[in-house]
Amino acid sequence: MRTEAYAEMAALEERHWWFRGRRAVIAALLSRAGVAGPVRMLDAGCGTGGNLLAFGHLGEADGIDDAAEAVAVCHQRGLERVRQGSIDALPYDDGAFGLLLATDVLEHLDDDAGALRELRRVAAPGAVLVVTVPAQPWLWSAHDEALHHRRRYRRRGLVDRATLAGWTPEVVTGFNTLLLPPIALARLARRGSDGTDHDATPPSLDRVLVRPLELEAKLVARGLDLPPGVSLGLALRAA
Numbered sequence: 001m002r003t004e005a006y007a008e009m010a011a012l013e014e015r016h017w018w019f020r021g022r023r024a025v026i027a028a029l030l031s032r033a034g035v036a037g038p039v040r041m042l043d044a045g046c047g048t049g050g051n052l053l054a055f056g057h058l059g060e061a062d063g064i065d066d067a068a069e070a071v072a073v074c075h076q077r078g079l080e081r082v083r084q085g086s087i088d089a090l091p092y093d094d095g096a097f098g099l100l101l102a103t104d105v106l107e108h109l110d111d112d113a114g115a116l117r118e119l120r121r122v123a124a125p126g127a128v129l130v131v132t133v134p135a136q137p138w139l140w141s142a143h144d145e146a147l148h149h150r151r152r153y154r155r156r157g158l159v160d161r162a163t164l165a166g167w168t169p170e171v172v173t174g175f176n177t178l179l180l181p182p183i184a185l186a187r188l189a190r191r192g193s194d195g196t197d198h199d200a201t202p203p204s205l206d207r208v209l210v211r212p213l214e215l216e217a218k219l220v221a222r223g224l225d226l227p228p229g230v231s232l233g234l235a236l237r238a239a
Contacts (some may be wrong), residue, residue: 005109006073009196010048016198017177017206021213025175026103028221030055032171033128041096044087044119045105049074049078064090064178080115087115092122100129104231106158107133107149108148115156116165123238126237133158135232141187153232167236173220177229178212 013019034167035070037058043051045068046063055081063082065071074082075219085091087105100119106112119129134144134152144152159169186200201209220233 006048006067007071007076010050010073010077011046012198013050015187015203017201017213018198019050019086020206020209021176021217022103022132022231023051023081024210024214024217025203025220025231026051026055027076027168028132028136028217029130029171029173029233029235030058030099030128032223033130033237035099035128039095040090041099041101042090042097042122043101043103044090044115045102045108046070046074046079046082049077049079051103052079053077053100056109060203062097070226082107088118090118090122094121095120095124096125100127101131103132105130105132106155107144107148107151110150110228112150113161113165116162120166120238125238128170129151129234129236129238131158131162131232131234131236132175133232136180139184139187139230142190143187155232158232158234162236164233165239168239169234170237171220171233171235173226173233174227174229175216175220175233176231176232177178177216177226179209181231183230211220 020226033154039059043063046052046065047077052063064085071082071084071102100123105139106115121153139153140152159172162169175225
């Protein structure tokens with residue numbers, strides 16, 4: 001992709017209801033895990049830097065992404081601590097970070113279990129890892145193929161992978177649960193089409209569609225683990 005295309009992605013990440021709602025859920029997971037800062041943070045697979053801008057106030061914040069164009073956009077946005085590299089071989093010392101994010105990253109990797117082990121290597125004792133992934137294998141659609149997903153997850157399978165990699169699950173919740181029925185119907189109706197769901201809703205609906213996710217985030221922050229939704233969110237502790 002051209003750098004300009006990544007810049008367009010950065011703009012989408014700022015305004016689109018899905019990304020805004022996911023950031024609300026991430027904040028809720030951080031609250032449940034007791035993360036308040038200051039803490040050294042790594043956003044693994046940081047893309048164009050939306051999470052670093054949202055949560056960089058928690059402390060010294062590093063980012064890594066395998067796309068040079070994404071790194072260039074991060075630098076344009078003032079995120080100078082972002083570098084190019086792979087989550088499979090992180091260029092950081094053992095135990096370097098107290099907080100790690102891997103949001104909608106693991107589903108792109110052939111070896112997601114290996115990535116979880118590598119994240120554990122660079123995690124300090126007691127560090128928190130927040131993970132979000134697409135859920136419900138039966139929801140597989142052109143959206144997943146366009147985004148080069150390898151899989152969608154079931155709760156038990158992801159928890160087992162994380163545990164074997166040295167993480168202790170503290171919060172495991174579904175999210176984007178309230179919108180699961182309409183999203184499932186929309187994907188069924190669009191079967192055979194190309195492209196992602198990000199283009200399926202006009203900007204005029206962002207304020208409406210973000211509200212269910214913001215409500216779910218409030219419930220998660222208050223201690224409720226939600227039923228399976230379009231996505232899964234986990235807060236894991238370095239064992």
